[in-house]
Amino acid sequence: MDFAYSEEQLMLRDSVDRFGEDRWAGADRLARLAEGPEGSRRRWAAMAELGWLMLPIAEAEGGLGGGPVDVMAVMEGFGRHLMTEPYVSNCVLAAGLMHGGGELASDLLARIGAGEVRVAAGLTENDGYAIEQVSVAAIDGPGGVHLSGMKTHVEDGADADWYVVSARTAGAMAERDGISLFLVPRDAAGLTVRRFRAVDGHRHCTLMLDRVPATPLGERDRAADRIDAAVDRAIVAHLAEAVGSMESATAATLDYVRTRQQFGVPIGTFQVIQHKLVDMSVACEEARALAIVATRGMTQPGAGRALIAAAKARISQCGIAVAQQAVQLHGGVGTSEELVVSHHLRRQMMLDLAHGDRDFQRARFILLSAG
Amino acid sequence: MNLDLTPDDLAFREEVRAFFADGIPEDWKTTVRAGLRLPPETLVAYQRRLAARGWGAPTWPVEHGGTGWSPTRLHIFWSEASAADAPAQYHQGLELIGPIIFTYGSKAQKDFYLPRIIHADDWWCQGYSEPGAGSDLAAIRTRADRDGDHYVVNGQKMWTSYAHVADRMFALVRTSAEARRQQGISLILVDMDTLGLRVRPIHTLDEKYHTNEVFLDDVRVPLANLVGEEGQGWGYGKVLLDRERMVAAATAMFLPQTLRAVRDAARRRRMGGGTLLDQSGFRAKLAQVEIEAMALQAMVMRLMADAAAGADSGPRGSMVKLRWSELIQQATALWVEALGPAAQHFGALDDGDAPPDMPLALQGALYSRVTTIYGGSSEIQRNIIARRALGL
Ligand SMILES: Cc1cc2nc3c(=O)[nH]c(=O)nc-3n(C[C@H](O)[C@H](O)[C@H](O)COP(=O)(O)OP(=O)(O)OC[C@H]3O[C@@H](n4cnc5c(N)ncnc54)[C@H](O)[C@@H]3O)c2cc1C
Secondary structure, eight states, X not given: OOOSOOHHHHHHHHHHHHHHHHHSOGGGHHHHHHHHHHHHHHHHXXXXXXXXXXXXXXXXXXXXXXXXXXXXXXXXXXXXXXXXXXXXXIIIIIHHHHTTOOHHHHHHHHHHHTTSOOEEEEEEOTTOOOTTOOOOEEEEETTEEEEEEEEEEETTGXXXXXXXXXXXXXXXTTXXXXXXXXXXXXXXTTEEEEEEEOTTSOEEEEEEEEEEEEEEESSTTBHHHHHHHHHHHXXXXXXXXXXXXXXXXXXXXXXXXXXXXXXXXXXXXXXXXXXXXXXXXXXHHHHHHHHHHHHHHHTSTTOOHHHHHHHXXXXXXXXXXXXXXXXXXXXXXXXXXXXXXXXXXXXXXXXXXXXXXXXXXXXXHHHHHOO | OOOSOOHHHHHHHHHHHHHHHTTSOGXXXXXXXXXXXXXXXXXXXXXXXXXXXXXSOTTSOGGGTSOOOOHHHHHHHHHHHHHTTOOOOOHIIIIIIHHHHHHHSOHHHHHHHHHHHHTTSSOEEEEOOBTTBSSOGGGOOOEEEEETTEEEEEEEEEOOTTTTTOSEEEEEEESSOOSSTTTTEEEEEEETTSTTEEEEEEOBTTSOOOEEEEEEEEEEEEGGGEESSTTBHHHHHHHHHHHHHHHHHHXXXXXXXXXXXXXXXXXXXXXXXXXXXXXXXXXXXXHHHHXXXXXXXXXXXXXXXXXXXXXXXXXXXXXXXXXXXXXHHHHHHHHHHHHGGGGGOOEESSSSOOOTTTTHHHHHHHHGGGGGTSSSOHHHHHHHIIIIITOO
């Protein structure tokens, strides 16, 4: 197995890091967050210009056809600099769901790649993470399909222009068969978007659908596999983000314990502190190794879904533990809004929840790895 | 401590239970369970209700206006308060400076300040930490120089919680430069509206306003506001340490509140046919924290038995603080987990509300990170236990 990036991937990673240093410098973070969606839109346009947005999109759909390892090279930097732009939800998740999904999907994909539209995915319901728990009803009528029901969490959905929504065209709640995907524009009649912000600067939403006209996307009744594959890709992209964030929080902590003096010495001279930093660096190593294996695994035939669930479960644990320790070792200032360490903690907590928390992933691992 | 309650104790318990039965508004509960403070004005009103009932200072001796309760009674009182989702009383006046004043203060100080603490006429803040003096408190640099019948105070305090609502601050300041850093430190009482004193907020990760920097520029404090003797301020901290075991004990007794919140959230969260609380995996995790919380209650009882017997509890106060802070972090994390995707909806951007328990549950989980840092970090508590109990 190859653990190293190619020349091109290294250049990509460095370019994301430079962007992060310029546009998401830790010291300016509060100002960036205060800019809200306006600032985010400007940076999104810049990312489009750099070609990042079209990177994971298939060539046939106007993209560059980049693979999971390319996405990893991008997402590490998102994690290191805690960039809040909705890269994974648009360019990985929505793009995965829409790939080969018909004319409208293909058109939207090209526009995602160009930074012209944003698409978010409404897949889960009922305060759950399982994608087969679908009760939003798709009713065929003379004017086409209409959707009714509720999607409780749409990752990065607050500022999206379009939504990919899963709905039931056959079967009963929790059955894999009978789930279909649809495209709905934000201003569709009967659609209510309730927006929320999360503690990490991301902005999500809930969708309330009341006979909303919708355009079918991909194969009818058989969307579960497509959804699983796209969500797995999104999870894997998030793994890289988590690893970048962990490493960054660890590096900041290492710097801090070398300079912060108490009792007349740098606190990094206390063995207790040294051991904690050692544990943090072990966790970073563990997470990076696992993220690489899971990411490379995606490019192999029969990609290991159990491996992805395992990686998400374990990297969430490592990420949260590392960020908590980073805060702890900074003492009081670790809890301040001004310093970036606690922002890493907030992001790690939210990354854990995105597409299913540790417990959910462990349960999924049990199912997927059952002999 | 005698765990078999006497008929008197049982009657007392009924009395306390009745007091709390109708006194705790529903809208306090989520905040309290999240380990967060209610708004200061609410806490002031609550303290006044307790004071009116004669219960303003549960841990103080009768001669200073306290209840003089035995540890058994205190245990009953806190258990009932906890069960009713009542908040913990704000501790900085009541548990931190009050006892120092009644132990070391002048008669004038006792007469003036103590009743005002009990009746919540004054909100106190603690000005100990500084930018360069956190764990290493003896490194404080804020100076108080004599000028006639005043001290002139210059320096900066940091992390001064609730300085923005406080009427007074008790502060450690340097009154002379001695070879031993612990010497030459004095404890003074500063009115917050004194000229030259400025409060600036420090924003924290949970987005709730708790704490501040306090800048002191030629702040004139009457010499009469010195507590005890000049240069002996460090030693008064010892009383504090002794009291802190009670603060730790009291706080630990409120842990079941958070666990109830976890249970309620898990019961609300739908899962397949049932709820999250029906899932054996989650149930087991909750049980684990509940079991550890019970062990902590047992440690608290033992600590209070020490107090009843007038015995030195050694490092037990540190042990309780250590375990409590770890458990409140675990309990609030479990609460967030129970909320699931709803925990991603911290605040509503449109009309309408955030999901139930939000943002308080998440604020509680984030703020709980502070508990292993303030009041002696976990690393410092372990150092204390290693030194004092284990002789290492
Ligand atoms: C929200 C909040 C509210 C607070 N409220 C108040 C208040 O009202 N009044 C007040 O006076 N103070 C208050 N504090 C300050 C608090 O008591 C200090 O933050 C605490 O003492 C730690 O000091 P520090 O932040 O300077 O961290 P540091 O002392 O710099 O510690 C940094 C890290 O090093 C570790 N460390 C330090 N020394 C050692 C050692 N010898 N061995 C091993 N590890 C060590 C610490 O455990 C920590 O992990 C508050 C703090 C916070 C965050």
